[in-house]
Amino acid sequence: MSVYCPNCQQKARITSRNNLNEGKTVADLYCQCLNTKACGATFVSTLGFKHYLNPPANSTAQLAANLLNKLTKEERAALLSGVSD
Ligand SMILES: [Zn+2]
Structure with a gap:
């Protein structure tokens, strides 16, 4: 810098x-x-510090986990069947 x-x-x-x-x-x-x-x-x-351009990896994973926990077992299975790796 x-x-x-x-x-x-x-x-x-x-x-x-x-x-x-x-x-x-x-x-x-x-x-x-x-x-x-x-x-x-x-x-x-x-x-x-002003702002992030990309969120830190751990906060993205935490956000996804929090959202997944709000779904029912069936909703989670339906969602994950559409996820590719
Ligand atoms: Zn000078």
Whole structure:
């Protein structure tokens, strides 16, 4: 992941990270501009999780299991007879 300096738009290095929540989805990134001769600024950027593009595999399986448990034995058998591997 690249971070860019807000002053000179050159690449910066992340020197440390401070997680702001238990899930580690939001963090302050302490950064140092690598354009040391002309800039060399240090700054804090915020990193935040936005949304999934694909759900995690375990949550997909859990969702399917929860739905299957709502069906009767007959409904489940009918549904699974149409499932291919
Ligand atoms: Zn800079």
